[in-house]
């Protein structure tokens with residue numbers, strides 16, 4: 001019987017998996033009792049500022065009255081109904097909004113339950129599309145190194161092969177094609193063809209393997225969990241052009257970047273391109289429920305529908321969940337009402353002013369800011385248990401991985417709250433004991 005704080009944590013350690021953790025030597029977890037605005041309230045009494053937006057998702061902060069009310073109103077009607085043969089206003093309204101706000105040409109919407117599933121759906125769309133065109137040999141994917149697309153098997157097969165530990169699953173995981181990661185940063189000067197090794201690698205992959213490639217899948221502009229790097233819009237334009245030239249579909253995975261995080265509503269807008277297929281998730285519901293969407297062009301949708309199956313072969317139990325759709329509708333309404341663009345611009349300015357000077361620090365290799373994302377790349381891997389505890393003592397929730405200490409705060413964060421986060425980052429780089437210097 002679970003009674004108190006220590007019992008809960010003990011039971012948690014004994015019986016619950018956490019993301020990417022060991023069941024024998026788990027890292028400590030912190031017990032959250034409540035959350036409000038940008039604050040997490042821990043059972044130990046601390047109120048800490050969430051610098052992660054619970055992994056890109058909680059853009060409006062916690063316990064937002066407008067979103068809560070919309071959820072309660074939908075609960076009082078119905079929380080779920082099957083989507084086979086039935087439909088409802090929350091889903092129709094959400095589809096309409098997504099078609100309106102996403103890059104031009106994306107006109108058909110598939111609603112799934114999580115980001116990884118949205119990626120699976122996008123891959124299946126690409127394969128069914130090529131199959132319908134009589135190109136069944138185009139059954140592989142091209143992607144770029146350092147990518148992250150989720151933890152299910154097809155998604156994993158296009159994650160970075162080293163970071164994603166493909167060797168563990170060899171024989172089971174699909175083998176796809178990998179071009180070198182883009183080498184030129186978002187703000188750096190663009191270098192054309194010959195001197196640009198990443199473009200050379202990309203062109204070579206298209207040239208050598210296009211007969212086998214159904215789609216190029218990538219995270220536009222921001223490579224997230226695979227390295228937190230921001231690359232040049234010209235690279236994305238080159239991808240679009242090569243896909244057109246070789247009749248390969250372009251899948252943009254905007255699960256992390258969607259809904260304003262990079263400074264544009266969708267990161268594809270930095271390059272002024274539209275993908276053929278777009279994956280959305282994370283901030284779609286403001287982080288209140290799990291929901292994802294895969295959008296495609298009319299051409300992709302009609303080609304699939306004219307193919308051998310005559311239908312798109314996917315239909316999860318909780319497809320188009322009404323409560324999740326109503327939540328997404330409220331979150332999107334709030335996004336525009338709150339003027340996300342002004343919020344993100346202010347955050348970006350402050351992040352640049354307060355964090356870029358850290359670049360010179362002896363423990364630090366690089367500092368990068370784009371939109372409401374800041375990345376401090378250390379020269380050494382961090383000790384997670386120590387750094388986590390230090391951050392909590394400083395009143396912030398920041399969860400690094402490897403050498404990367406990064407934040408993507410809720411858009412509603414105040415100047416003073418953001419200052420607390422950047423001050424914690426400035427303080428932590430001075431703490432030699434958080435770095436594993438070997």
Ligand SMILES: *Cc1c(COP(=O)(O)O)cnc(C)c1O
Pocket residue numbers: 114115116117119148149150151219224225253254255256281282
């Ligand atoms: C988080 C993420 C995913 C996976 O989404 P889940 O909801 O965790 O399954 C896929 N692609 C990108 C770019 C992501 O950041």
